[in-house]
Amino acid sequence: MNTVISVENVSKFYALGVISHRTFSSDAARFWASMRNQPDPLVAKSEKDPASMQGQFIWALRDVSFDVQQGEVVGIIGRNGAGKSTILKILSRVTAPTYGQVKVKGRIASLLEVGTGFHPELTGRENIFLNSAILGMSRAETRRKFDEILDFAEVEEFIDTPVKRYSSGMYVRLAFAVAAHLDPEILIVDEVLAVGDAAFQKKCLGKINNVATEGRTVLLVSHNMVAVGEFCQRCILLEHGRIAQNGPTQKVLEMYAHPLRESSAGSFDGLPIKGDGQIELLSYSVTNQSGEENILPLTNEDVTIHVRMRVNEEIHHPAVGIGIHTEQGVLLTSVSSVEQGILLDPFHQGEMVFDVKLCKIPYIAGFYRMDLWFTNPQGHYYARADDTIRFEVGQSAIYGVSQVDARWGSVYAKIQFGAAPDLSAEVK
Amino acid sequence: MQQPQWTMILRPRKAWYEINLRELWDYRDLIVLFVWRDFVSYYKQTVLGPVWFLIQPVLTTLTYVVIFGNIAHLSTNNVPQFLFYLAGTVLWGYFSSCLTKTATTFIGNAPIFGKVYFPRLTAPISVLISNLITFGIQFALFVVGVIYYSQVNAYVRPNWFILLTPLLLLIMAGQGLGLGIIISSLTTAYRDLQMIVIFGVQLLMYATPVIYPLSSVPEQYRWLLALNPITPLMETFRYAFLGQGELSLGMMIYSIIFTIVVVMAGVLMFNQVENNFMDRV
Numbered sequence: 001m002n003t004v005i006s007v008e009n010v011s012k013f014y015a016l017g018v019i020s021h022r023t024f025s026s027d028a029a030r031f032w033a034s035m036r037n038q039p040d041p042l043v044a045k046s047e048k049d050p051a052s053m054q055g056q057f058i059w060a061l062r063d064v065s066f067d068v069q070q071g072e073v074v075g076i077i078g079r080n081g082a083g084k085s086t087i088l089k090i091l092s093r094v095t096a097p098t099y100g101q102v103k104v105k106g107r108i109a110s111l112l113e114v115g116t117g118f119h120p121e122l123t124g125r126e127n128i129f130l131n132s133a134i135l136g137m138s139r140a141e142t143r144r145k146f147d148e149i150l151d152f153a154e155v156e157e158f159i160d161t162p163v164k165r166y167s168s169g170m171y172v173r174l175a176f177a178v179a180a181h182l183d184p185e186i187l188i189v190d191e192v193l194a195v196g197d198a199a200f201q202k203k204c205l206g207k208i209n210n211v212a213t214e215g216r217t218v219l220l221v222s223h224n225m226v227a228v229g230e231f232c233q234r235c236i237l238l239e240h241g242r243i244a245q246n247g248p249t250q251k252v253l254e255m256y257a258h259p260l261r262e263s264s265a266g267s268f269d270g271l272p273i274k275g276d277g278q279i280e281l282l283s284y285s286v287t288n289q290s291g292e293e294n295i296l297p298l299t300n301e302d303v304t305i306h307v308r309m310r311v312n313e314e315i316h317h318p319a320v321g322i323g324i325h326t327e328q329g330v331l332l333t334s335v336s337s338v339e340q341g342i343l344l345d346p347f348h349q350g351e352m353v354f355d356v357k358l359c360k361i362p363y364i365a366g367f368y369r370m371d372l373w374f375t376n377p378q379g380h381y382y383a384r385a386d387d388t389i390r391f392e393v394g395q396s397a398i399y400g401v402s403q404v405d406a407r408w409g410s411v412y413a414k415i416q417f418g419a420a421p422d423l424s425a426e427v428k
Numbered sequence: 429m430q431q432p433q434w435t436m437i438l439r440p441r442k443a444w445y446e447i448n449l450r451e452l453w454d455y456r457d458l459i460v461l462f463v464w465r466d467f468v469s470y471y472k473q474t475v476l477g478p479v480w481f482l483i484q485p486v487l488t489t490l491t492y493v494v495i496f497g498n499i500a501h502l503s504t505n506n507v508p509q510f511l512f513y514l515a516g517t518v519l520w521g522y523f524s525s526c527l528t529k530t531a532t533t534f535i536g537n538a539p540i541f542g543k544v545y546f547p548r549l550t551a552p553i554s555v556l557i558s559n560l561i562t563f564g565i566q567f568a569l570f571v572v573g574v575i576y577y578s579q580v581n582a583y584v585r586p587n588w589f590i591l592l593t594p595l596l597l598l599i600m601a602g603q604g605l606g607l608g609i610i611i612s613s614l615t616t617a618y619r620d621l622q623m624i625v626i627f628g629v630q631l632l633m634y635a636t637p638v639i640y641p642l643s644s645v646p647e648q649y650r651w652l653l654a655l656n657p658i659t660p661l662m663e664t665f666r667y668a669f670l671g672q673g674e675l676s677l678g679m680m681i682y683s684i685i686f687t688i689v690v691v692m693a694g695v696l697m698f699n700q701v702e703n704n705f706m707d708r709v
Contacts, residue, residue: 116540
């Protein structure tokens with residue numbers, strides 16, 4: 001076996017609340033420490049005394065280690081905030097790890113976004129050259145691949161038109177075409193790249209697959225379980241910055257869909273909460289429409305999520321928003337009090353319970369996750385918990401079948417079927 | 429077990445001397461394309477096209493002629509006012525655009541830097557080169573002016589010192605780059621510097637003999653201008669092309685040493701900041 005990427009105990013620390021806590025003297029101290037090759041004092045403090053720095057830092061990755069062999073296609077999956085994009089950024093050299101190291105063998109190219117550096121005023125042809133140079137190709141290489149790129153992008157007739165005149169579909173096709181024709185030994189791809197219409201998406205994924213069959217190594221970061229299942233032999237599941245699972249794709253995907261935590265109540269401890277810390281989220285519980293915690297709510301019933309939190313300073317005009325996803329990360333609902341024109345009563349200093357009542361939920365039996373955020377009317381975050389509140393909807397006989405589950409989809413809809421005579425047929 | 433040969437090891441910190449010039453060279457095509465992008469996109473969809481590169485300095489020069497020449501009556505050492513101010517505008521323009529544009533390297537390029545890696549120094553270096561092209565166009569206009577006036581005005585006497593022009597430009601580019609990337613490295617943490625640069629450069633122009641000759645400065649303020657490393661460049665340039673200006677070997681050596689120090693400091697600082705500035709921008 002030939003290891004081409006070796007990630008060794010990589011951790012990544014992010015200081016939050018940068019604006020209010022950044023002082024010249026702390027900067028100077030950090031700089032001085034870095035000059036003497038000593039650990040960052042802010043990082044050291046957060047390890048020694050995490051309580052004193054509550055809400056001011058986050059470990060986006062913690063002791064992550066894995067190897068990738070040559071020719072492997074490895075998927076990296078996980079929910080929002082699990083550390084997927086951080087590991088991508090480190091591998092693609094956009095940022096450096098806080099601890100640990102990554103060893104790489106061979107030329108590495110990363111596609112975190114298509115069309116990086118595209119200039120709207122330049123023509124398609126000019127942008128092909130510019131973009132491929134940014135991605136690390138020489139002009140000679142680009143010239144050799146030019147026809148292939150053009151062919152893949154299907155924009156021949158507009159190649160000498162400024163890209164600002166392109167339709168968004170053309171723009172994306174051209175951008176992806178450039179990226180797809182890189183020749184690196186290791187390719188790191190963010191799955192959101194597979195864009196455009198369905199036919200082109202298929203072409204993109206096919207291209208990624210081709211790269212893999214040529215013996216090159218691919219790291220695919222994805223939300224899309226279908227794509228991961230199709231392409232990757234192996235998957236790494238990240239959870240809260242740590243590797244939760246690393247193994248054959250099917251096994252990891254199962255684990256992802258059915259995590260072991262089954263409780264209807266939970267705590268926010270150690271979860272990545274963003275925001276300025278004005279509101280501290282403590283814990284939550286979920287009740288059904290009779291106010292019972294131990295009985296699952298059903299489709300078409302009300303669910304209430306009780307969030308216990310601490311308000312550090314009176315907030316006169318709070319606003320709240322929620323998002324609800326499936327366990328696979330598909331967003332089902334997203335709404336906020338601002339859009340609905342609802343004014344909330346001021347939050348007083350101290351601990352309080354905030355209730356979110358979801359009326360007559362249309363969701364079919366299964367697990368769901370809720371995002372919750374508190375902002376001021378301008379959208380500044382006091383607290384924001386993505387993907388952390390979990391609730392389950394129980395099975396009920398909504399479609400007249402007793403065992404309605406995820407195979408019936410996620411959302412219940414009342415549908416009527418009927419036959420009617422074909423009037424146009426009678427005219428003939 | 430085979431001993432793998434790693435091509436790259438990503439660590440939390442780079443040693444201060446770890447500057448990968450080899451890699452920068454590998455990306456030379458990117459520098460060329462950046463230069464060409466800046467040049468082309470500057471005048472695309474304009475009627476006059478590259479003529480804009482000339483209109484700017486000419487209008488600035490005319491303004492100076494009116495304000496500093498005809499209203500304030502500043503001395504130009506008998507050199508025709510238009511030519512004197514054009515020399516100042518064109519050369520100062522090169523320095524100030526090198527400085528202000530490299531000073532926004534990290535913040536201005538954050539969208540690209542955040543998505544893909546390439547040696548970050550390609551960005552400021554391409555700025556120097558594309559400014560050099562702009563300068564070249566404006567310089568051609570200036571040379572035409574020098575040729576014309578040297579025929580009709582006895583005070584305008586170009587001489588062999590014009591051969592020093594490339595050296596003057598190199599020193600100037602170095603100063604612009606060095607100061608620019610130092611500021612750019614610091615602005616990732618302190619945005620205030622961005623504001624300071626914009627009017628700081630304007631103020632600095634008045635502390636440099638751009639719109640007045642060094643010889644017209646009263647003796648007791650001379651030392652202040654002598655501290656300014658751009659002063660000898662400006663004076664030598666004017667001496668070479670106009671025959672009016674003060675040559676000083678001592679000040680020139682000071683300017684060169686200043687440049688070397690500032691470029692080295694800038695590159696070392698830039699090299700450290702590029703490691704993880706994305707976490708802060």
